[in-house]
Amino acid sequence: MQNLEKILKYVEKPSRYTGCELNSVVKNKADVKLRFGFCFPDTYEIGMSHLGMKVLYDVLNKTDDIWCERSFMPWVDMEEKMRENGILLYGHESKDPLKEFDVLGFTLQYEMSYTNVLAMLDLADVPLLSEERDLSYPLICAGGPCAVNPEPMVDFVDFFMVGEGEEVILEACNIIKDYKQSGKTDKQELLIALSKVEGVYVPSLYEVEYNEDNTIKSRKALFGAPETVKKRVISDMDKLPHPEDIIVPYTEVVHDRVTLEIFRGCIRGCRFCQAGFIYRPVRERSPETLCEITKRSLEKTGYDEVSLCSLSTSDYTRLSELTDELISFTDEKMVNFCLPSLRVDNFDLELAKKVQEVRKTSLTFAPEAGSQRMRDVINKNVNEEDILKTSKLIFENGWNRVKLYFMIGLPYETAEDVKEISELAFKVQGEYFKIEKEKRPRGLTVTVSTSSFVPKPFTPFMWAKQDTVSEIVEKQQILRDNMKSKSITYNWHDSDLSIMEGVFARGDRRLSKVLYTAYKKGCKLDGWHEHFKYDKWLEAFKECGIDYTFYNHRERSYDEILPWEFIDVGVSKAFLMRENEKAKMAQTTPNCREKCSGCGITSLTECEELRKQGGCAK
Amino acid sequence: MMNLRVKFTKGYEVKYVSHLDLMRTFQRMLKRTGYKVKYSEGFNPHMNLTFALPLPVGVTSDGEYAEFSIDEQISCEAVKERINQVAPKGIEIIEVSEKLAPKFKEIKRAEYTVTFETKNSAEDFKKVCDLSEILIEKKTKKGIKEVDIKPLVYSCDFEKSDDKIIMKLTCAAGSEENLNPDLLVKAFEKYIDNCDISYYSIHRNQLVFPVEYEF
Numbered sequence: 035m036q037n038l039e040k041i042l043k044y045v046e047k048p049s050r051y052t053g054c055e056l057n058s059v060v061k062n063k064a065d066v067k068l069r070f071g072f073c074f075p076d077t078y079e080i081g082m083s084h085l086g087m088k089v090l091y092d093v094l095n096k097t098d099d100i101w102c103e104r105s106f107m108p109w110v111d112m113e114e115k116m117r118e119n120g121i122l123l124y125g126h127e128s129k130d131p132l133k134e135f136d137v138l139g140f141t142l143q144y145e146m147s148y149t150n151v152l153a154m155l156d157l158a159d160v161p162l163l164s165e166e167r168d169l170s171y172p173l174i175c176a177g178g179p180c181a182v183n184p185e186p187m188v189d190f191v192d193f194f195m196v197g198e199g200e201e202v203i204l205e206a207c208n209i210i211k212d213y214k215q216s217g218k219t220d221k222q223e224l225l226i227a228l229s230k231v232e233g234v235y236v237p238s239l240y241e242v243e244y245n246e247d248n249t250i251k252s253r254k255a256l257f258g259a260p261e262t263v264k265k266r267v268i269s270d271m272d273k274l275p276h277p278e279d280i281i282v283p284y285t286e287v288v289h290d291r292v293t294l295e296i297f298r299g300c301i302r303g304c305r306f307c308q309a310g311f312i313y314r315p316v317r318e319r320s321p322e323t324l325c326e327i328t329k330r331s332l333e334k335t336g337y338d339e340v341s342l343c344s345l346s347t348s349d350y351t352r353l354s355e356l357t358d359e360l361i362s363f364t365d366e367k368m369v370n371f372c373l374p375s376l377r378v379d380n381f382d383l384e385l386a387k388k389v390q391e392v393r394k395t396s397l398t399f400a401p402e403a404g405s406q407r408m409r410d411v412i413n414k415n416v417n418e419e420d421i422l423k424t425s426k427l428i429f430e431n432g433w434n435r436v437k438l439y440f441m442i443g444l445p446y447e448t449a450e451d452v453k454e455i456s457e458l459a460f461k462v463q464g465e466y467f468k469i470e471k472e473k474r475p476r477g478l479t480v481t482v483s484t485s486s487f488v489p490k491p492f493t494p495f496m497w498a499k500q501d502t503v504s505e506i507v508e509k510q511q512i513l514r515d516n517m518k519s520k521s522i523t524y525n526w527h528d529s530d531l532s533i534m535e536g537v538f539a540r541g542d543r544r545l546s547k548v549l550y551t552a553y554k555k556g557c558k559l560d561g562w563h564e565h566f567k568y569d570k571w572l573e574a575f576k577e578c579g580i581d582y583t584f585y586n587h588r589e590r591s592y593d594e595i596l597p598w599e600f601i602d603v604g605v606s607k608a609f610l611m612r613e614n615e616k617a618k619m620a621q622t623t624p625n626c627r628e629k630c631s632g633c634g635i636t637s638l639t640e641c642e643e644l645r646k647q648g649g650c651a652k
Numbered sequence: 653m654m655n656l657r658v659k660f661t662k663g664y665e666v667k668y669v670s671h672l673d674l675m676r677t678f679q680r681m682l683k684r685t686g687y688k689v690k691y692s693e694g695f696n697p698h699m700n701l702t703f704a705l706p707l708p709v710g711v712t713s714d715g716e717y718a719e720f721s722i723d724e725q726i727s728c729e730a731v732k733e734r735i736n737q738v739a740p741k742g743i744e745i746i747e748v749s750e751k752l753a754p755k756f757k758e759i760k761r762a763e764y765t766v767t768f769e770t771k772n773s774a775e776d777f778k779k780v781c782d783l784s785e786i787l788i789e790k791k792t793k794k795g796i797k798e799v800d801i802k803p804l805v806y807s808c809d810f811e812k813s814d815d816k817i818i819m820k821l822t823c824a825a826g827s828e829e830n831l832n833p834d835l836l837v838k839a840f841e842k843y844i845d846n847c848d849i850s851y852y853s854i855h856r857n858q859l860v861f862p863v864e865y866e867f
């Protein structure tokens with residue numbers, strides 16, 4: 035146990051470094067056989083808001099001989115004090131250095147946290163490069179959505195877990211535990227054993243060759259490692275435990291409440307959305323189970339807020355049943371109930387009223403694109419009529435603030451499409467003014483936000499060229515010029531960050547070198563605007579002799595071998611190609627509940643939506 | 653309805669929890685008891701919970717007070733037991749009482765124990781306390797201001813134990829006049845030549861009511 039006392043006085047918000055929170059798990063070191071450090075490569079406030087971490091913490095700690103602790107990226111002032119005082123990055127529960135653990139697991143939620151992984155290893159005094167670590171160091175593993183293209187991180191991570199982690203993490207830990215107990219110390223032998231577990235990817239067991247034009251020529255699996263790595267899926271959601279006695283932080287975190295995962299997957303198939311493809315198929319928990327979970331969670335935490343969390347919450351088949359049941363006891367317990375976002379096409383006024391009763395704040399809608407043509411290209415099945423009808427409805431019912439989210443830089447987008455974003459904002463404003471003065475709330479604000487689109491692996495747009503900074507700036511300018519109104523506010527972001535995100539999202543293993551170089555140049559906390567150093571990143575690419583535009587500013591051909599192709603997320607390449615071709619013609623695809631489009635997921639697991647349509651589930 | 657006053661500790665596990673965070677922690681703890689705790693009326697109801705005095709971040713304590721009401725008719729002892737069952741590490745209810753007088757605003761002083769790891773002697777510290785004026789810069793809402801904290805220090809005694817110096821301090825505490833012992837430590841650092849305090853910790857022993865408060 036390290037003595038943190040002397041430095042905590044001098045840092046901001048010290049209680050995020052002290053552990054000891056309610057429901058954090060402390061075990062006796064001597065009683066456990068494997069110590070796991072769950073590392074979230076961002077700050078405590080962000081990490082502690084993340085449901086996935088709570089789920090795996092729970093799963094691991096329910097196993098008697100495993101002790102899972104948490105660790106986060108310290109903020110800059112804390113990092114400085116730690117370095118000054120020789121304090122190594124530690125597990126929050128024991129305060130022991132992570133270096134003494136058996137396994138450190140990083141969750142890769144967004145590409146721009148990659149340098150934080152390096153920073154955390156460094157602060158833990160663990161060598162960054164996998165090849166420099168023998169078994170006297172912890173094994174480093176990683177999972178999370180970015181693990182569907184793990185290649186840019188291969189130099190640092192010993193093994194990845196692809197897909198849903200609840201089962202595979204235990205299987206991997208058991209293999210490691212047994213191997214270590216046997217007294218053997220051959221890291222490669224252990225990694226080969228791990229590579230046999232479905233969903234595990236050991237990058238050092240593969241060789242990649244390149245063509246002269248820098249594209250991939252071939253991939254070779256060594257030591258009997260599998261040619262393709264299949265993602266893990268858990269088929270029966272009701273059997274899957276949902277954490278209940280979750281840790282209650284002292285200091286305020288981003289989502290400080292009971293979060294209910296009501297289902298996994300999404301029926302929609304919006305073509306820009308990676309989550310919509312990699313988390314297929316849709317699996318719902320029953321309202322009965324969810325209510326039980328909520329009750330017990332509230333009892334064990336004392337939280338005064340519950341929120342539903344899923345990709346498209348309003349698609350939950352028994353939503354009104356669930357919300358009625360939840361509200362029936364949350365109200366009485368003085369607990370708030372909130373929904374993250376509502377759809378415009380199946381907007382439910384009664385529901386909006388129910389959940390917004392306590393605080394009538396703004397309503398948020400995400401049409402994603404301004405023109406109908408573009409919405410068809412991205413398969414966002416929302417039409418202008420829905421948006422305007424819903425706007426009218428909410429204005430008539432007392433809301434005066436609407437937030438509209440859009441993306442710019444989408445494939446096949448023209449200046450005209452972009453302009454239509456502003457036109458839509460004016461039409462929404464128009465709906466408000468159509469209502470008689472006495473019948474509408476005062477002081478309308480329409481907030482329009484745009485983000486720059488980043489093409490991601492395993493989406494129909496994975497072959498697409500990403501817009502350059504200057505193309506994005508031009509599009510933002512169109513909107514700035516066209517959205518001059520007292521009641522409309524336009525928010526946009528610098529696109530430098532999206533450029534780097536795009537490079538690493540679709541990068542190959544040669545980018546590990548760039549990450550290493552950028553980290554050494556001081557890049558970390560890149561997701562935090564004030565710490566993102568675009569110039570350092572460009573320098574790092576230059577020094578490594580890598581042209582980043584190769585990764586994001588060119589269109590790939592269908593027959594190019596993509597860096598992530600050896601991973602099987604269940605959705606077939608043929609399906610993604612079909613979807614991309616339809617996108618080019620602005621043709622939409624029905625959602626999974628209307629009609630199955632044969633995405634291929636049934637090669638991995640059953641699909642309930644398909645079964646309901648009388649199709650063969652597997 | 654029971655109107656309750658509780659006396660509780662803030663241990664080292666939670667010493668860095670800020671006043672606002674401690675309020676929230678306390679509310680959640682009360683919610684976990686399952687008792688019907690009284691809420692304010694109105695559009696945005698919140699739990700009626702009052703603390704006697706904020707405790708500065710980084711300070712531990714054996715004598716903090718809070719008041720709230722619950723819709724139950726049970727013994728104070730039972731309430732104490734129930735809360736302690738659901739309390740986080742570092743927070744322990746020592747006493748529960750239905751006696752709400754004297755009021756929190758009657759508290760005028762507090763007793764602290766400050767432990768120094770230092771190369772200086774008790775005499776060095778004592779000399780500072782004996783000055784007729786202890787001027788120190790203090791951050792206020794309007795900016796940095798020099799204040800004399802001497803009138804706020806009621807008594808301080810020093811004692812050496814092993815390699816540590818222990819100060820027993822009684823000073824002003826309350827909504828009108830209040831001294832954060834951290835300021836006095838700053839004064840030591842300012843007034844003692846070659847001051848060498850490598851570490852110090854502050855503990856509040858108790859808040860002092862004008863008449864003895866008995867549970």
Ligand code: SF4
Pocket residue numbers: 314315316626627629630631632633634635636641642643644
């Ligand atoms: S199999 Fe059909 S219904 Fe199931 S996820 Fe794929 S497209 Fe949707």
